[in-house]
Amino acid sequence: MGDKSTQKIRKRCGKFRILIIGRANAGKTTVLKRVCDTTEEPEVYNRHGERLDRSILAASAERGEHDIENEMIFTSNPGFIFHDSPGFESGGIEEVDRVNAFITYRSQERKLENRLHAIWYCIPVDDSRPFTTAESQFFSVFGTGCVPVIAMFTKFDALDNKAFAVLRERRLSRADARKEAPKHAITEFEQHRLNSFYDKTFPPRAHVYLRDMNKEGTNCNELLTQTAGVLDDKFLESLLVSTQQNSLELCIEYSFKR
Numbered sequence: 001m002g003d004k005s006t007q008k009i010r011k012r013c014g015k016f017r018i019l020i021i022g023r024a025n026a027g028k029t030t031v032l033k034r035v036c037d038t039t040e041e042p043e044v045y046n047r048h049g050e051r052l053d054r055s056i057l058a059a060s061a062e063r064g065e066h067d068i069e070n071e072m073i074f075t076s077n078p079g080f081i082f083h084d085s086p087g088f089e090s091g092g093i094e095e096v097d098r099v100n101a102f103i104t105y106r107s108q109e110r111k112l113e114n115r116l117h118a119i120w121y122c123i124p125v126d127d128s129r130p131f132t133t134a135e136s137q138f139f140s141v142f143g144t145g146c147v148p149v150i151a152m153f154t155k156f157d158a159l160d161n162k163a164f165a166v167l168r169e170r171r172l173s174r175a176d177a178r179k180e181a182p183k184h185a186i187t188e189f190e191q192h193r194l195n196s197f198y199d200k201t202f203p204p205r206a207h208v209y210l211r212d213m214n215k216e217g218t219n220c221n222e223l224l225t226q227t228a229g230v231l232d233d234k235f236l237e238s239l240l241v242s243t244q245q246n247s248l249e250l251c252i253e254y255s256f257k258r
């Protein structure tokens with residue numbers, strides 16, 4: 001987008017705010033670093049705009065304390081504000097209610113810059129049971145109103161490896177099995193897991209498969225594209241496109257769309 005358009009959008013709102021939800025070791029921080037194109041840790045601020053010391057945050061995490069109101073900002077791309085919520089592994093009603101309350105009031109904030117604009121729900125699929133009871137409950141019970149949810153299936157390369165082994169058992173060559181494995185993994189996942197996932201009362205608006213997030217050169221362009229595609233507000237779509245800095249294709253697509 002042109003500089004004048006970008007400046008106008010930033011002046012009106014300034015920040016694109018995202019809540020990322022996911023259980024421990026789901027790959028949330030890795031995804032955010034890819035989105036912001038950095039290897040640095042984020043700076044964290046409390047609800048009063050005060051920067052928090054990382055040692056204090058680490059100590060709080062060890063005690064099981066977590067404040068969803070804290071804002072994570074990467075200096076490489078300060079146009080994004082991220083809120084982090086742990087997954088609901090324990091099924092604790094208190095944590096689920098806290099997240100639901102946060103989504104409800106943040107979606108109704110009077111000022112656009114204070115509203116929640118999107119939710120990324122991070123679900124690792126490197127085990128045999130990717131959907132926990134709590135995750136199913138989130139998509140079955142808790143609607144998020146006008147805030148779109150994008151499901152991120154992380155660590156999908158683990159399913160690629162399983163698909164490779166299956167194809168080798170079917171006597172495909174190593175080269176052919178490696179080539180066909182990603183497509184086979186997606187087909188199997190959609191047939192046996194994803195379809196029932198979308199049968200929930202409040203299914204995600206879109207989903208993405210994220211592979212090899214720890215490898216250099218990997219990007220999250222598909223995640224950004226899918227997020228832009230489910231935003232009902234054209235201004236928010238413009239804000240996201242102008243905020244992200246990685247996907248030239250998304251900028252070109254939006255320019256043609258305009």
